Amino acid sequence: MSHTLVSLACHAYGIAAVVYLAYLVRQKEVLATIGRVLVGGGLALHGVALFELLGVQEGRPVGLAQGFSALAFLLLAIFLALDVRYKRPVIGAFLTPLAVTVLIPGLLLHGGQSPLPPGVRQPLLPLHITLALLGLAAFAVAAGVGVMYILMERQVKAKRFGLLFSRLPSLEFLDTLNRRLVVWGFIALSVTLATGAFFVTSTPELGWHWDGKSIATVVAWGVFAALVNARIFAGWRGRRVALLTMAGFCLVLVSFLSSYDLAAPTAAAMRLP
Amino acid sequence: MELICIGLSHRTAPLAVRERLALSESRQLEVVQRLAHAPVEALWVSTCNRVEVYLSAPDAALARQRVVAELQSLGGPEALDHLYEHRGENALVHLFRVAGSLDSMVLGEAQILGQVKDAFERGQGAGAVRGELTRACAAAFSCAKRVRTETAIGRASTSMAAAAVQLASKVFDGLGGKTVLVVGAGEMGELAARHLKGAGATKLFITNRTLARAEALAVEVGGTARPFEELFALLAAADVVVCSTASPVPIFTKENVGAVGRARRGRPLFMVDLAVPRDIDPAVGQLDWVHAYDVDDIQKFVADNAAARAEEAQKAGVLVAQEVARFVKERALREGTPVLARLRQRAEAIGRAEVERTLSALGDGLNDKQRKSIEAMGRAIVNKLLHEPTSRLRAVGPEGEGNRLAGAAAELFGLLEGEEPADAAAPASLPTAQAAATGAK
Numbered sequence: 001m002s003h004t005l006v007s008l009a010c011h012a013y014g015i016a017a018v019v020y021l022a023y024l025v026r027q028k029e030v031l032a033t034i035g036r037v038l039v040g041g042g043l044a045l046h047g048v049a050l051f052e053l054l055g056v057q058e059g060r061p062v063g064l065a066q067g068f069s070a071l072a073f074l075l076l077a078i079f080l081a082l083d084v085r086y087k088r089p090v091i092g093a094f095l096t097p098l099a100v101t102v103l104i105p106g107l108l109l110h111g112g113q114s115p116l117p118p119g120v121r122q123p124l125l126p127l128h129i130t131l132a133l134l135g136l137a138a139f140a141v142a143a144g145v146g147v148m149y150i151l152m153e154r155q156v157k158a159k160r161f162g163l164l165f166s167r168l169p170s171l172e173f174l175d176t177l178n179r180r181l182v183v184w185g186f187i188a189l190s191v192t193l194a195t196g197a198f199f200v201t202s203t204p205e206l207g208w209h210w211d212g213k214s215i216a217t218v219v220a221w222g223v224f225a226a227l228v229n230a231r232i233f234a235g236w237r238g239r240r241v242a243l244l245t246m247a248g249f250c251l252v253l254v255s256f257l258s259s260y261d262l263a264a265p266t267a268a269a270m271r272l273p
Numbered sequence: 274m275e276l277i278c279i280g281l282s283h284r285t286a287p288l289a290v291r292e293r294l295a296l297s298e299s300r301q302l303e304v305v306q307r308l309a310h311a312p313v314e315a316l317w318v319s320t321c322n323r324v325e326v327y328l329s330a331p332d333a334a335l336a337r338q339r340v341v342a343e344l345q346s347l348g349g350p351e352a353l354d355h356l357y358e359h360r361g362e363n364a365l366v367h368l369f370r371v372a373g374s375l376d377s378m379v380l381g382e383a384q385i386l387g388q389v390k391d392a393f394e395r396g397q398g399a400g401a402v403r404g405e406l407t408r409a410c411a412a413a414f415s416c417a418k419r420v421r422t423e424t425a426i427g428r429a430s431t432s433m434a435a436a437a438v439q440l441a442s443k444v445f446d447g448l449g450g451k452t453v454l455v456v457g458a459g460e461m462g463e464l465a466a467r468h469l470k471g472a473g474a475t476k477l478f479i480t481n482r483t484l485a486r487a488e489a490l491a492v493e494v495g496g497t498a499r500p501f502e503e504l505f506a507l508l509a510a511a512d513v514v515v516c517s518t519a520s521p522v523p524i525f526t527k528e529n530v531g532a533v534g535r536a537r538r539g540r541p542l543f544m545v546d547l548a549v550p551r552d553i554d555p556a557v558g559q560l561d562w563v564h565a566y567d568v569d570d571i572q573k574f575v576a577d578n579a580a581a582r583a584e585e586a587q588k589a590g591v592l593v594a595q596e597v598a599r600f601v602k603e604r605a606l607r608e609g610t611p612v613l614a615r616l617r618q619r620a621e622a623i624g625r626a627e628v629e630r631t632l633s634a635l636g637d638g639l640n641d642k643q644r645k646s647i648e649a650m651g652r653a654i655v656n657k658l659l660h661e662p663t664s665r666l667r668a669v670g671p672e673g674e675g676n677r678l679a680g681a682a683a684e685l686f687g688l689l690e691g692e693e694p695a696d697a698a699a700p701a702s703l704p705t706a707q708a709a710a711t712g713a714k
Binding site: 152156157159161165169170171172173176234235236237238239 | 443
């Protein structure tokens with residue numbers, strides 16, 4: 001049941017991606033409305049599927065497939081919220097294809113139930129995972145916005161007044177949006193790290209070890225902490241920040257992927273910190 | 274006398290060449306006076322997008338040679354590679370199109386007419402523009418007025434200043450809360466200030482070498498005038514800078530703009546240079562946080578919007594063709610029979626026809642003395658009616674104001690349609706004459 005719903009949602013997102021790309025070219029308001037309805041409808045179906053799934057899994061997505069699926073859901077939820085708030089549907093042309101790319105592995109892989117060590121079956125675990133995914137989704141959107149910023153800046157600097165120049169939002173808007181997303185993502189990442197650290201200290205059998213995931217997460221946190229500080233105190237902005245956001249996002253993505261046993265995606269055993 | 278236009282514009286020459294030919298008003302006058310030895314007339318039109326010389330000369334080849342030599346000495350041999358030339362009716366069409374803003378970088382922009390008018394007045398003041406060029410310019414101005422009122426070409430926001438505001442919206446998300454600095458309080462500066470204020474700029478500073486002009490403009494558009502000495506302090510605070518000064522050298526260089534970078538803490542700066550020669554050195558755009566645009570960049574930007582106005586430009590082109598044809602016809606008539614002679618001929622013919630009708634209506638009941646009195650009355654009416662216009666036209670002479678008056682007279686009395694026979698004009702006055710005759714009975 002849930003797989004069918006997610007599949008339907010994926011189709012809706014796919015059509016929405018085509019519609020938003022058409023909007024990028026044609027700028028017809030009706031296309032933006034269709035895209036919004038498709039994403040909204042897809043999110044509703046996807047939400048029902050995730051709710052049903054998580055209800056039987058102690059409130060947490062299990063395995064890489066569900067991880068990707070939840071990530072795509074959050075990414076599009078953030079996009080829809082931004083679209084409703086700022087009325088810049090052109091962002092959809094960049095984010096909906098990204099979300100579909102993230103969701104497809106979620107559909108193709110079959111996530112299995114992973115056995116959890118008894119020590120980490122804590123009430124805080126769903127919060128830890130949800131915040132981690134939310135932070136990752138916020139950074140994904142921020143990185144997408146960063147790509148848009150770099151594209152737009154190249155047009156503005158090179159004085160190329162083509163399609164992208166006329167369609168993309170202003171540099172200031174993209175930079176401000178990037179800042180907000182990074183701040184929210186950074187808060188989510190910080191809480192994720194704090195809860196993760198709490199699990200390690202409160203569950204002696206887990207023990208702290210510096211594996212790829214821990215290193216990538218801590219380095220990513222460091223990058224974003226530096227970024228947020230540089231923005232606030234040194235006035236950093238623009239291309240430099242967009243590039244750093246993308247680098248930080250890659251690190252968080254590595255951390256996300258390291259949470260799963262990639263060698264056995266069908267088993268999709270989840271490794272906790 | 275033949276009309277010639279020699280020049281270069283944004284269509285043919287890069288900014289680097291155009292700015293070498295952007296002379297100060299006094300130098301323009303010097304050049305024009307060198308070129309306009311009677312009977313040659315010369316008009317020097319110089320805007321940020323074009324430098325053109327219009328000549329009315331009996332020996333077109335010689336006049337052309339002198340203009341080309343002048344342009345070469347001012348702009349270097351490279352300038353000659355970018356020259357275009359129009360002669361006769363083509364030169365007229367070009368002048369009409371330029372004045373009507375159909376040849377402008379921003380199609381339909383309003384400034385060009387004022388700039389051509391200024392050039393015309395300067396030429397007249399220097400005695401370089403007299404008969405033929407005066408008539409051609411007057412016709413071009415009236416054509417430009419028709420283009421503005423009868424087509425929608427000027428209605429869209431198509432000025433350079435408007436284009437600059439549109440470009441700013443690609444860097445900033447609206448001008449609300451932004452600080453804008455307008456450097457130079459001339460016509461272009463004024464337009465820029467109005468557009469920027471209209472686009473919602475919160476703080477508008479205007480600076481000019483002559484503070485009084487900046488103050489006058491600030492009062493008019495609702496900005497704040499600041500002395501030119503504060504330029505770089507203002508630059509540190511500004512988000513958008515629009516320059517349009519007559520400075521022969523760049524005001525802003527990479528070094529002096531870069532020096533305020535630290536105080537700005539990476540805040541982006543959008544700079545638009547509407548001046549020729551440029552006020553902003555092109556190297557300024559290399560600074561990471563500066564987005565600098567000059568007039569050629571703006572042309573590139575507005576070229577995309579040109580298609581939207583193509584239809585209106587087509588209508589305007591038809592108007593130009595009509596006006597040029599009309600001017601050519603007027604000139605042919607003018608050169609054929611002087612207006613005064615034609616006016617007198619027409620009035621006397623009408624007078625004679627009416628006297629004849631009246632006499633024949635009165636029949637044989639009149640004696641010779643009465644007949645002669647009526648004929649004398651007809652002649653007296655014609656003479657008295659024509660006395661004032663004749664003496665006025667003679668007093669002002671054949672050129673300048675005289676030209677304008679003669680043209681108006683020709684228009685008012687319908688002398689442009691060719692010589693009409695007296696009886697062709699008579700039917701219109703027949704009922705009145707008949708009524709008068711009947712009344713007399």
